[in-house]
Amino acid sequence: MSTPPTPAPPAEAPEEVSADHEKPLIEAARRGDLDAFDALVRRYQERIYTTLYHFTGNHEDAADLTQETFIKAFRALKSFRGDASFFTWVYRIGVNKALNFLKQSRRRRTFSLNDLDERGARDVLRRLVSETTPLRHIGLRELQQRLNAAMQKLSEVHRMVVILHDIQGLPHEEISRILRCNVGTVRSRLFYARQQLQGLLSDLIS
């Protein structure tokens, strides 16, 4: 029996951890070294994919967009000046890809539920249940569906801020660099998005 995969941890300030280590990789990839670029892909693909999955709500779309993101990143590596970290730069490409994708396909998309890391999710739920009475009567899958439905009702920019901050755990400053807006805008978008979500999930968070 295979061991279940561990969920993606919330992003810690990645540019501090790996900026020095990845410089040679970036330089090699810029010269066309696919092994070096492969190492960069493996380092960041999980975070990019997870963000795009929460954003599009669809596994296949997220996989396609993740591919497109890295392909574009490889082609554009020559224009990468290093003003931002590679992580921020790739994230920005991914976010732009996702926003363009959703603009082009306005039709309502079906949410493909990924596998749930049951043990981890139940731990989170157990903690929540001890604080929130209505959650005692709801199953894990149902809760997941309610959450996804509520997320999809947010506008694209608000959803993106919630994903990057509350799900991915990125700081406001990093989000402002990715979305190319100031920190105040990020904070106000986050506040508005949370208000919306609170209204949509009020029966669960009473």
Add this chain to the structure above:
Amino acid sequence: MEPTHESFEKLRRLLELKRHELPPPGFHDRLARSIRRRLESETAPAKASPWALWTAWWRRLGWEAALSVALLSVLAALYGLIWFQGKPGSPGNAPAPMLTDVAAPENGVASNHTAGAVAVASNLPPALEGLARETSRPGRTSGPPPGLFAPGAGLNPTPASFRLDGPAALAPERGSNAIGSNANLRPLPPR
């Protein structure tokens, strides 16, 4: 509902549940490989040395599949060879024809064409030997092969030729939809 710090905190913890939504096992590995494949196929034409293409293809295929393809190719080649050897009339069964020189004919035009290497299979039956000799000379001849339409052979070929019967032939006949219908074509009398 009035947003409070406490309710925002509950919402944030609820959203943490989404961190536990995961793709199927091995998905990220496959995704990385497919990105690599796409990049390889994009960069391949730039450095399209046969060896690079071969190694890229081999890596993509995997050794099990490559081995299967190689084995099937060998089996197909062997089967084809055996079938070809067993076929009647194949070069493996029939004796090889002996090539001999043939003298050029008296006809000057033909001799120009046939001067050089003209070969006739010498082991043909006697009835076909003459015909083979004739057909092996690709010279210009005015008539059919000798003997084919010889007097008394019962064959009287009539040339099939037609002539348009004057300018009226192009005008459609009354009641006919066709322009220049076959009714206006008169067969010529045999010469």
